[in-house]
Amino acid sequence: MEVIFEESAADCTAGHLKAIDGTFVIKDAVLLEFKIKGEVAGKIKTPCDGVVSFGKGLKPGVALSKGQVIATMSECQHDIVIKDMCGDCGKDLREKGGRAGQRKEQATANVSMIHHVPELIVSDSLAKKIGSADETNLITTRKLVLLVDLDQTIIHTSDKPMSADAEKxxxxxxxxxxSRVYTTKLRPHTTEFLNKMAAMYEMHIVTYGQRQYAHRIAQILDPDARLFGQRILSRDELFSAQHKTRNLKALFPCGDNLVVIIDDRADVWQYSEALIQIKPYRFFKEVGDINAPKDSKEQMPVQIEDDAHEDRVLEEIERVLTNIHDKYYEKHDLKDADQALLDVKEVIKEERHKVLDGCVIVFSGIVPTGEKLERTDIYRLCVQFGATIVPEVVEEVTHVVGARYGTTKVHQAHRLGKNVVTVQWVYACVEKWMKADEKQFELTKESTPPIKRKFIKRMKKRRRAEEMRNQKAVMRRGKARRESIVRRWMTVKK
Ligand SMILES: [Mg+2]
Ligand SMILES: [Zn+2]
Structure with a gap:
């Protein structure tokens, strides 16, 4: 419905606008004051409830003439809905006696944008508007987004009674x-890490822990809510019980071009290129991840309590994240202002590739026979970090990653003067995003895992024992035969 200017006097101009363009107003609300010869002469009111959109170019001081369209009133599209009630017009959209989500009227709102209020949803177009404003805000403050996992990434929590010395x-x-006692240990360097990151990243907590747990941990990490604010996403708000990825679209409606993730698990992020996977932190013995998603296997070897205090992972990650941030804005400054936003995943990919760039790797005894090499974690890691994998020890090979001393490939590598290292070398490179010193991870007779060595010894012993048994059996049989011949001979003789 159009609101028409009816005044026929000459020299009419617009005064102050009394409503905000694009918002919902009720019937008889004042839209605009108008002036005749500079004096306020009247008010224009709305003929009905609705969302107002003012005519183009309408602002205080412009001339008005009879018949001109002042504004158009349209029905509320219910852009913001909370618990089935429209946040604009206040209409209850729920069917009488219906359950949550059962609406008698369609709403355009469908995106849950606020971490801890999943009941509040907004329309796609409004979400994009907010998302785009968020992006602009990040770029002008030269920040990126960092999604931070809690358990085993920056803390380790136990729900078991503690021995006294753990509390020292x-x-x-x-x-x-x-009604349970929990104990949480911060990973070494966590406080410094978070404080430094806050200057470069807008940080969010994304955890499979329950809401109360997530907020309790946030209180420990960030008592003034300075680092994370209300940006906490817990199990209660995550859409999927297996993948954290599902919430990204709602939180970042304009895309995840600025999003970086740190987590000890890659599967929950569906191996996203934005993920910087972190070696799991374990402080309490015999306690894993108390909030791991169901039916999931643990990743990467975990560390035990004895060396937990030597953990320096966050110092390394701080260096990596600082570098990614700086590289991103270096590139951002080089592009034209009207060019699309750069994707931080490209920067991550590039930086990750530099780690093992130029390495040509052969695996020996690492992948069990029958298993597809391309499907293994170790293959994926090596390729992600820039290495090339080949099947045989050829001229170009730089490293042989071996499980046992004495395989053909290891011998070949030694003959050709290549680096021969254990699989721990790969993990060390991946952990620090830096090529590790090969000498520290050289494969020797001793680096064959002790369990395997024991196993081999036992197998050899067993085989020898079997041979002995066989030999004895042959001898016994021989002896028996001899005896029987002798016996027969004796009887014949008699
Ligand atoms: Mg975790
Ligand atoms: Zn509405």
């Missing part, structure tokens, strides 16, 4: 939750 360490907090 610093950065340990004990608290009650759901």
């Amino acid at each position: 360490h610093k950065d340990i907090t004990k608290y009650n939750l759901h």
Whole structure:
């Protein structure tokens, strides 16, 4: 419905606009004051409830003439909905006696944008508008987004009673939750890490821990809500029980071009290129990840309590994330202003590739026979970090990653003067995003895992014992035969 200017006096101009363009207003609300010869002469009111859009170019001071369209009123599209009630017009959209989500009227709202209020949804177009404003805000403050996992990435939590000496360490907090006692240990360097990152990244917590747990941990990490604010996404708000990826579209409606992730698990992010996978932190013995998604296997070898205090992973990751941030804005500054936003995943990919760039690797005894090499984690890691994998020890090969000393490939590599290392070398490179010193990870007779060595010894012993048994059996049989011949001979003789 159009709102028409009816005044026929000469010299009419617009005064102050009394409503905000694009918002919902009720019937008889004032839209605009108008002036005749510079004096306020009247008010224009809305003829009905609705969303107002003012005519083009309408602002205080412009001339108005009879018959001109001042504004158009349209029905509310319900762009913002909370618990089935429209946030604009206030209409209850739920069917009478219906359950949550059962609406008698369609709403355009369908995106849940606010971490801790999943009931609040907004329309696609509004989400994009907000998302785009968020992006602009990040770029002008020269920040990126960092999604931070909690368990085993920056903390380790135990829900079991603690031995007294565990409490002697610093950065340990004990608290009650759901009538149980929990103990949380911060990974070494966590506080410094988060404080430094806050200057470069807008940080969000994304965890499979329950809401209360997530907020309790946030309180420990960030008592003034300075680092994470209300940006906490817990199990209660995650859309999927297996993948954290599903919420990205809602949180970042304009795309995830600025999003970087740190997590000890790659599967929950569906091996996203934005993920910087972190070696799991384990402080309490015999306790894994208390909030791991169901039916999932653990990743990468975990560390035990004995060397937990030597963990320096966050110092390495701080260097990696600082570098990614700086490289991103270096490139950003070089592009034209009207060019599309750069994707941080490209920067991550490039930086990751530099780590093992130029390495040509052969695996020996690493992948069990019958298993597809391309499907293994170790293959994926090597390729992601820039290495080339080949099947045989040829001229170009730089490294042989071996499980056992004495295989043909290891011998060949030694003859050709190649680096022969254990699989730990790969993990060390991946962990630090830096090529590790080969000498420290050289494959020797001793580096064959002790269990395997014991196993081989036992097998050899067993085989020898079997041979002995066989030999004895042959001898016994021989002896028996001899005896029987002798016996027969004796009887014949008699
Ligand atoms: Mg985790
Ligand atoms: Zn509405």
